[in-house]
Amino acid sequence: MAMAKYVMRDQPDWTEERIRTAMNAGREQTAKLKTPIPVHIGYWTAWVEADGKTVTYTADPYRIDPAHQKLLTSNQPARKARVNRSTRSSSDSPSRTKADRSSDHASL
Secondary structure, three states, X not given: OHHHHHHOOOOOOOOHHHHHHHHOOOOOOEXXXXXXXXXXXXXXXEEEOOOOOOEEEOOXXXXXXXXXXXXXXXXXXXXXXXXXXXXXXXXXXXXXXXXXXXXXXXXX
16 A cells, blocks of 8 residues: 555545555556656566575576576577567557656556
């Protein structure tokens, strides 16, 4: 709830009650943001712990690790990741970048 309230803070129509109702509606809803918010998504299946010595490994549910391993062992330069966007909105004009379009909507 705290993150949704923060994201919608400049939209008085989105009260805590309305946000809670949207979150519990059982279906995704899209709300246009007045101010775009950059979103960065990280995906780690291994990391070094705070002690600087221990490495923790976890499952790779999206099976991305084999592709990363292939890139690491090849002489090919890394490519930019492609994002599969299954929905489009009226704000998806060709003049806007993918970053613009992906950061100015919040799914509640």
